[in-house]
Amino acid sequence: MSSLFDRHRAVLPEWLALYYRHPIELTHGEGRYVWDSEGNRYLDFFGGILTTMTAHALPEVTKAVSEQAGRIIHSSTLYLNRPMVELAERIAQLSGIPDARVFFTTSGTEANDTALLLATAHRGSNQILAMRNSYHGRSFSAVGITGNHSWSPTSLSPLQTLYVHGGVRTRGPYAELSDRQFINACVADLEDLLGHTRDVAALIAEPIQGVGGFTSPPDGLYAAFRQVLDRHGILWISDEVQTGWGRTGEHFWGWQAHAENGPPDILTFAKGIGNGMSIGGVVASARIMNCLDANSISTFGGSPVTMAAGLANLSYLLEHDLQGNARRVGGLLIERLRAVAAQLPLVREVRGRGLMAGIELVKPGTDEAHPQAAAAVLEAAREGGLLIGKGGGHNTSVLRVAPPLSLTVAEAEEGAAILERALRSV
Template identity: 40%
Template sequence: MIERTSPEALREQHAAYVFANVATYYDEPLVLVRGEGATVWDADGRSYLDAFGGILTVLLGHAHPAVTERVKAQVERLVHTSTLYVNEPMVTLSARLAEVTPGALKRSFFTNSGTEANETALLVARLYTGREAVLALRHSYHGRSALTLSAGGQGAYKAGGSLPGVYHLASPYCYRCPFGLTYPACDLRCAKDAEEVILTAAGGEVAAFIAEPFQGVGGFITPPPEYFKEVVAIVRRYGGIFIADEVQTGWGRTGRYLWGIEHWDVVPEVMTSAKGMANGFPIGWTIATEEVAAAFTKATISTFGGNPVSTAAALAVLDVVKAENLPENAERVGEALQDGLRALQDLYPAIGDVRGKGLMVGVELVHGGKRPAPDLLRRWMEAARKRGLLIGKGGLYGNVARIAPPITIGRSEAEEIVRILKAAMEDVMPYWERDA
C-alpha cells in the first residue's frame, strides 16, 4: 500500500522545492488527488465543480472513459518513438487534422505544448516570408519561450525582457478601448492602426500576425465580428501571413464550430493548438499549408513530439467531440451560462463586463468608474472555492474571472456555477468601492 503525504506536508514541500514564481491559486493552495467528469476532489475529500479545467485543458472532463481506454491500450502497445520513426497514432491524427481544419492547412508538426507550437509557427512564418517582423496583440499570451514571451502582450510574464522584431498592436478590447471609442462608431480603429504600426515600427514589411481568436490569459477578450477580416487583410497586403493561436480556443470550446477562428470567417496560413487537444496529456501542434510548411527545409526533430500516447488521446478527443456534437453543446450551454452571469451583472455593480463565446466566459470585476478590482476577484474565487466551485483568473490587471468548464457539461451544471457565484458575490460586495 502506498503511504500518502499529508496535504500540509505537500504544501510545505511545494513552497520549499518548486520555483517560487510558479503561480498557485487560493490562500491555502489546493492539493487535488482525483477527478471524474466536471468534478475534482482534494486530499481532504472535499469535492469541487471544476469550471477551469486545468486552464481549458480537460476539455471532455476528468478521466473521460473514451480517452482513458484509448490511452491504456496504447500504453500497453507502444509508449515512445520520437519523430525519427513513424507511429500510427501520429500519422492517423495528422490525416484527420488536415480534414477538419480550415482552408488549405495540411502539414502537421507535433511538439509538447502550446509554447513549442507557437515557436514553431513563428519560425516557419519567418522562413516562408524571409522577413523578421512579427505582429502580435497587447494583452495576449503565446507561451513561455523567449520568442513567445516576446510576442505576448502581458508585462507580468516578460521575464528576461523581449527579443527584437516583435511589435504589438492595440487589442480589440471594447470594454477598455485603448482609443476611448465605442463600437461600432469606432470604425475598427484598433484594426486599422495595424497599417501605421507596420509602416512606422516594422519598417514597412511583416512576416506574420499571430493572434488568439479570443484572448485567453488576457481575460477572454472578444473582438468585434469584423476585426480579424480587417487586420488580416492589412497584414497580407504587406506580405505577412496569419497564425491563429487556437491553444485555448480550439476543439469546440467556443461553440458552434471546431475552431475559434471560424467565428470570424478568416482562414489562417498557420494554426496552432495544445491544451484541450488531448484532454490533459501533453501535446503541442502546428499545422500549415503545403506552401508554408515547405519553407522549413533544415533538419528538425521533436523527441517527445508526436508521442503515440498523446496522439492516441487526441484521436479519442476528436472522436468524442464529433460523436457527441460538443461544439453545439458548448454553444447552447454557454449561452445559458452567459445569460445567468449577465443577470448577476444587473444585480451587482462589481461585475463590469461579461464576455466570451461558448464555454469560454470572462467576467470582469471593477470598482466604481471601471477601476480594475483584482482584490474583489481574489475574494470571489475564495468564496466560490469554499462553496465547491473552482474558477480561473486572468486579464492584464488580474481582475477577470475565467470560467471554462469541460464542454461536456449540461445546463444543470451551468446553473450551479451561476448559483454559487451569486452566493459568493454576496461575500464580495461589502468590499466594493464607489467612485472616489
C-alpha cells in the same frame, strides 16, 4: 512532517504560481467534478486551464491511453507512427487550411514557438505583429511577443515585436466607437504601423484572448486585418490554444468568426485536444510548413500515447456534438451570469462565447480594476465547491469560467449559483 505545500516551496521556483491562500491537491476527477486530498468535491469550471475539454476520467480516453501504453509508449518521430498520422489527417481536414501539414509539439508554448520559426524563416524577417494584452506562452520567444506585462518577465527577445490595437473591445482609445468604427480605427492603426516598418513576418493573434481575460474584438476584425496583411505579404498566425475544438460554441475554431478571407496561414493548437495529455501542434500549408531547410525531429511531440488520447478525445467531441453543447449550455450560463452581474456594482462586464466566459471586476462606482475582489471571489467560490480561474490585462481582475464541454444544464445552474453567492459575499 512537512506539508506538501512546504515541500513544494522548498524545491520549486517562487514564480510558479499557485491558486488559493491554502493551495489544494487534486487527487481524482470524474465528469465535471474533482476531489482534493481532504475529500472535498468541487465542480470544475476551469478544467486545468481549459485543458480537460470533454470530461475528467473519460472512459474512451483512458481506455485508449491504457491500450496504447500496453503496446508501446515511445518511439520519437524518427519512426512511422500510425496514431500520429491518423490524428494529423483529421486535424488537417478540420483546420480548413488547403494542402495542410501538421507538426505535433508537447504544449501550446512550443506550438507558438514553432509557428514563429516557420513565419520568420518563410519571410526572412524577425519582425512580428502581436496584439496588446495578448499571451502566447512561456518560452523565450513567446514571452517576447506577449502583450500582457504580467506574463512577460523580460523585454529581451530574438524578435522585434510591434503591438497592434484590437484585442480588447471595451477598454482603450477606441472603446466608445461602434463595432464598425472600432474595426476601421484598428485597421487604420495597423496601416500606420506598417508605414513605419518593413518586411514584417507575421501577425499572431488569439481570436479570444485567454490569459488576457477572455476579451475579443468584434467579429470581422481579423478579416479586415487580413486584407492589409495580404497586400504586404504578411502571414496570419491564429493562436487557437484556448479557442479551438468548438469551445466558443458558434465555431469550431476562433478564426471562423473572422472568416471572410478564409483560414489563417498558420494555426496553432494545444490544451483541449489531449483532454489532459500533453499535445500541441501547428497546421500550415505545405508551402509554409516545408520552408525550413534544416533537419528536425521531435522526441516527444506526437507520442503514440498522447496521439491515441487525442484521437479518442476528438472522436468523442465530434460524435457527441460538444460544440453544440457549448453553444447551448454556455449561452444559458452566460445569460445567467449577466443577470447576476446586473445587480452587482462590483461587476463591470460579463463577456465570452460558448463555454468561455469572463467576469471583469472593478471597484464599485469606478472603472478601476479590482484584483483583490477577484482573489476573494476565487477563494469564496472554492469554499462553496467551485473551481474557476482568473486573468486579465488589468491586474488579474477577471474571473475566467471554462468548464468541460460536456457540462450539463443542471451543473451550469449549480456553478452559477455558487458563483453568485461568492460574488455577493465579496
